[in-house]
Amino acid sequence: MKILTTIDEIRKWVKEKRLQGKQIGFVPTMGYLHEGHLSLVEAAKQDNGAVVMSIFVNPLQFGPNEDFATYPRDMERDVGLAEKAGVDVIFAPEVSEMYPYYPQLTAVEVREITRGLCGASRPGHFTGVATVVAKLFNIVQPDTAYFGQKDYQQVQVIKRMTADLNMPVEIRTVPIKREKDGLAMSSRNTYLSEDERRQALCLSRALLLTRELFESGERNADKLNEAIKERISREPAASIDYIEICDADSLEPVAEIKGPAVVALAVKVGKTRLIDNLVLEG
């Protein structure tokens, strides 16, 4: 497995693979890999002859009071995991390679679907995500790119951007990977103390409860919302950022579930903000 750090190098690498007739699969990450990332690699390997993973903690998508500086990083461990998973090349640029001057003048903005959910609590976040993904797509020029469903709104933003800007990249979503007890895998789980880790289960448990209520016929968003709130408020370290039940495409809140919907949560457990979601085929 190769590790490349410049745009010229990765372009040259991809070009060679393409000349060999290989499809290019791309897994963009911020590193500190867990099984969620590795499931993206697995999907990419099934579809493509060559798999590129980027590892880049993108400053543009962190707010001024967020955890850019402290976001967990461990390149050595990541390299081992990526190689074992069958990644062919890691693209791990410095910030100065991606943003020769920072912040750059050009931004990709996706409106409407970024208004609610994480977009409301993290202003500018999705513009940072869309912009860096546009850059990475233009650098790597993959056939297909793989994103985890845990970041549901992010996937919608990237699908929208790709369609709206006619980017020649297919977007595949891979289901949420969970720990044995149900906690959605996330690099930020490493922030949790042992006690917080136990309380953090309230997100997936609340979603499980939601699914049960839905399957027994409940379609009213307020009722489902109340049940989630009640479950989460049992944990003293947990404070709700948002609970939303939205149309699965437009991300507009719904009052009654009639079509495909997503139940999306953001909960702070101690100081750690965690997200999770559940798609209901209404």
Added chain:
Amino acid sequence: MKILTTIDEIRKWVKEKRLQGKQIGFVPTMGYLHEGHLSLVEAAKQDNGAVVMSIFVNPLQFGPNEDFATYPRDMERDVGLAEKAGVDVIFAPEVSEMYPYYPQLTAVEVREITRGLCGASRPGHFTGVATVVAKLFNIVQPDTAYFGQKDYQQVQVIKRMTADLNMPVEIRTVPIKREKDGLAMSSRNTYLSEDERRQALCLSRALLLTRELFESGERNADKLNEAIKERISREPAASIDYIEICDADSLEPVAEIKGPAVVALAVKVGKTRLIDNLVLEG
């Protein structure tokens, strides 16, 4: 020469040419071709084995009180001129092909360099330009794209966008093409009455005067500005939108010309808004 109207068709056409080992040159236009456009085709033919011209009047870059509906269109004439100039394929999509729903959610914004000049008089214009050019680049995937220097700020915006988003396209600027008497060629010149056409010469004449003053040593922007204003105000049908002397890259106004600068004008002659500019190697 082929005329294609769907994204799938033009992608397929370009792919074939690429498999034949040809470099792709791209000339994006809004049609109603004049010699300015044809000089872009000429440059594209010199550098590339295949030349794509797009003809698309982009609604996204027109303000609500601007001339989208009345913008001159003449596809038959354009086809004849393009074919004669050696264009290999015209991509002429309908609005519904480019914007399946309008306005789309995703926009490409370039900040700072879009604040002044035409950006100030035409809010949203450059976001519309950057967005459609990003789309066209992703659709056509050219090696090199050609733009006329008459739209100086537009060229800067596109160069900035291309660099910031790491688009794999080279941008070439082609000098302003002028009528024999000096008027910068523009599709909008067709709006001018005979009398306005005569008065419209004040733009190029004022710039000629600026060059003379500059060459005789004048470096003070206010002084040059005054001379331009005086020249233009001689024409009763002419009203100044802006006269700016700016750094050639950042487009920030300068007080004294010390490095490369651009003198940029927008003047309404009757109801027709015309632009022109002059680059001074300070």
